Amino acid sequence: MAIKPKPNELLSAINYAPPQKQWMDNPVEFKKGYYCYGAKPKNLEYIGFPNGREWNSADQDWKLVDNWKEIFLEGMENLLKKFRSFRLFMDICVRCGACADKCHFFIGTGDPKNMPVLRAELLRSIYRRYFTVAGKLGKIAGARDLTEDVFKEIWYYYYQCTECRRCSVFCPYGIDQAEITMMGRELINLLGCCTDWISGPLANCYRTGNHLGLQPHTIKSNFDYMLDDLEEHTGVRVEPTFNRKGAEILFVTPSADFFAEPGVFTCMGYLLLFHYLGLDYTWSTYASEGGNFGFFTSNEMMKRLNSKIYAESKRLGVKWILGGECGHMWRVLHQYMDTMNGPADHLEAPVSPFTGTKFENAKSTKMVHISEFTADLIKHGKLKLDKSRNDNLNVTFHDSCNTSRGMGIFEEPRYIINSVCNHFHEMPDSTTRENTFCCGSGSGLNAGEIEELRMLGGLPRANAVKYVKEKHGVNMLSCICAIDRAVLPPLIDYWMPDVGVCGVSELLGNALIMPGEKERENNLRGEPLPGMEEKGEEE
């Protein structure tokens, strides 16, 4: 008789299924690679934030001040009074679950507390307990006490949300988890628990105007380096001006475009375009950062950092402002700048000096997006372009959350790409435009210590890129966001190498036929243009 092998013989001791408990009964477990380092006290002190101290987010003891709970609850009460939307979002969720599977962090990590509904519930349970009558019933009413562990749980998951707003697209009530996360982070900041990755740029930006703390002479020398490269590739010496009073236009872009690859190639694209046009514009070494990490911290900090843009435009006496490719920078400019630091009565409603187009949408903010500006130029036939210079590229386009869901820029970048490239392929509809998937590293989450979280958060985006790579041979992922340009390369490298990342203006710079240019052999990266490969080798 054959010996009957027991099916579970080998596996009897192995049980991978996690315990099934209600979410409140599952205390938070800090997983390495999923949480950031804590803020250093010197950075918080510099921006006047309270309760800075030496602390480590990996430690059991966070060294919270004795009355931390009072501070948190008082802060929450203030926010509930100040922002009606916050109270509304705390009250109206019916837990229909429409948002549950829309978050890239839930899709990637598989952690149920990353479902937007549950992430909001982390804070809602506190709201119910302390600000509603029913909350006195406790758990039955979905309420719970605010304890140190609960605070840590909120901290852990509110830094696993990129404020991308994809969930809000699907919410029948329009509950905006991004705003709930913003409120949660405001409360976190009252207790000095900002992350190191966010607080460092905050302090630098407040002091020098940009995230890295680049001083004017450093910015200038960075540009010289870029201009040398441009001259080598095009034979044209571009000579931008800095802090020039009386220029017609002030140009503001994220500082990453000055110093980090592949952002610098996008910056070269801007430089070529403005030189080509003979645009009367200036860079500013003070308004040298379009990015605004205040947006990821508190509305007050966002306002303080943003104020330099209008202030600098006033000091320099420009007519209007042009803005480079960035995501959250544009969310702040488009949705908050006007009411936070406006009205900008010292400026004029923007009009393109080359096409006469009045940018009606920017009549109030006085600030125009580079893609709108460029698309308008192309539409009016103002640019001589050689599309074939990008023929080695099969391009797709990633809609950045902030420019797509935040301000509805869908067509302009696509129009530019189609005007400067012969090979463009869209990713699937459910992953583009208002349905776009986040890069997984926005809202101050592009820190190196959370690489695992970022790779998982970016999985749905990477998965769609992989699809078009396999289907159409896509080898270039274009975008109009500086954080995307910084974080998509490692994301792509992990999930499917051999796809590059670029800004749309870089593609434009490649195709733009500059007056007086030499025979172009290289693209802006110094790589041979299509058909010029052998020439490069001969040399």
Add this chain to the structure above:
Amino acid sequence: MKISVLLSEKKREIAKTWFDLIVETYPQDTANFLKTQKNRFGNPVGHTISEGIEVVLEELSGEMDFARISKYLDNIIRIRAIQDFTPSQAVGFIFLLKKVIREELFNEIHANHLFDELLVIESKIDQLANISFDMYIACREKIYKLKANELRNRTSRILKMSNMFKEAEVEEKDTAGF
């Protein structure tokens, strides 16, 4: 009758049971989502797992084309290597296939005295587990490399531009006067 034939015939059932066991390594709410969301772009984890295990089953009952198996297995491991799993949990889903085969095909194996072949199949599964472990380590190494590269890339250009790198250069001597 051979197990490889049975595997082909019952591929759908075996794949489904194996898939269910794998997704049950996730919390219940997540498992429900992984099972029910059919859009491959809305559910890349579920899609990758189901696509991968189908290929593994095909190859297990066929040619055992390691290049093909590796490609699809890597897709799954790449995800689990950075999700919240221990190394053994990340790759251990391979062994769940033994459980599935023993349960699903036991009656046929017993009736047709196919235990010799079962041993062969199970050895192949052990091989899969071995290569999965290699893949897991490669993924972890990749993550560490990315961390190191990011740190370097963030600062290298600016250091270069600020002339803070002093690279070895051959000094050009002025020999005109000699």
